[in-house]
Amino acid sequence: MDYNKIKIFFRLLRVKQYTKNLMLFIPIVFAREFFHPKPFLHTALAFVGFCLITSSTYILNDIIDAPKDRLHPKKKDRPIAKGDVSIKVASSIGILLFITGTLFVIRSSMLAFAMSMVYVLNSFVYSFYFKKKQLFDVFFIAFGFLIRIYIGAFAASVDVSPYLFLDMFFISLYLGFGKRRYELFTMEEKSQDFKEVLKYYSVYYLDQLMVISATLSLGIYAMYTLSIPSKIFFYSVIIATFGIFRYYHITHNLKSGEPSEELLNDKLILFSATLLVLYDGVILYFHF
Numbered sequence: 357m358d359y360n361k362i363k364i365f366f367r368l369l370r371v372k373q374y375t376k377n378l379m380l381f382i383p384i385v386f387a388r389e390f391f392h393p394k395p396f397l398h399t400a401l402a403f404v405g406f407c408l409i410t411s412s413t414y415i416l417n418d419i420i421d422a423p424k425d426r427l428h429p430k431k432k433d434r435p436i437a438k439g440d441v442s443i444k445v446a447s448s449i450g451i452l453l454f455i456t457g458t459l460f461v462i463r464s465s466m467l468a469f470a471m472s473m474v475y476v477l478n479s480f481v482y483s484f485y486f487k488k489k490q491l492f493d494v495f496f497i498a499f500g501f502l503i504r505i506y507i508g509a510f511a512a513s514v515d516v517s518p519y520l521f522l523d524m525f526f527i528s529l530y531l532g533f534g535k536r537r538y539e540l541f542t543m544e545e546k547s548q549d550f551k552e553v554l555k556y557y558s559v560y561y562l563d564q565l566m567v568i569s570a571t572l573s574l575g576i577y578a579m580y581t582l583s584i585p586s587k588i589f590f591y592s593v594i595i596a597t598f599g600i601f602r603y604y605h606i607t608h609n610l611k612s613g614e615p616s617e618e619l620l621n622d623k624l625i626l627f628s629a630t631l632l633v634l635y636d637g638v639i640l641y642f643h644f
């Protein structure tokens with residue numbers, strides 16, 4: 357078995373990015389349906405299928421961005437940019453993943469399938485147009501996260517509360533602006549060659565947008581905790597605040613901030629996220 361080829365294949369699919377798709381399970385968690393077999397199974401089917409669909413969109417994006425990715429200190433090692441996988445082979449893999457993923461999502465729910473196609477459309481218009489437009493670029497990234505929430509909700513046949521919608525929207529903006537800040541620092545004078553949209557941003561501007569997004573996200577989450585009939589649920593705001601502050605520290609003091617990497621590699625963010633899920637889960641499901 358050629359482990360090098362397997363590693364290249366996994367990098368082509370961006371398997372690490374699948375952590376974002378765990379957001380599909382958020383609706384059933386907060387709807388208290390996580391341990392019910394049918395909603396969980398349908399969400400799991402949608403998750404597997406959507407992971408394959410997102411991989412197909414990543415492949416498309418990598419094909420489009422290959423020339424500029426070669427200018428990036430990290431993205432130059434992506435399989436297509438590096439030349440490990442040809443555009444023809446990558447295209448074939450992308451089509452196969454898209455078809456297979458679509459079948460899984462359809463099996464979970466037709467509404468989830470329809471929303472998955474909205475995600476694909478969002479990815480297309482982002483890749484071909486809005487990624488070059490100031491603010492629109494980050495907003496369309498945030499839309500991608502919100503679409504994930506609705507895919508999970510439709511798969512499990514549960515509602516998305518206004519609190520969940522707004523909180524996910526602002527936390528997505530927060531992470532998106534943090535990523536742009538990271539890209540500005542990483543590329544320095546070459547940043548505009550790598551991403552044209554970066555010429556419209558400055559570190560100071562992105563700092564203000566991150567603060568606004570973080571404040572709104574925490575404020576809405578705090579309001580949500582107070583809406584739950586529990587005497588101790590609101591204490592989880594402390595944990596959420598720590599996680600928000602930790603990511604801000606990473607982007608400002610450690611000159612990093614790629615969300616898909618930091619959310620997996622930073623021990624304090626992992627700890628706070630795990631603790632928040634456990635704390636909220638115990639209260640929601642055991643009615644403390």
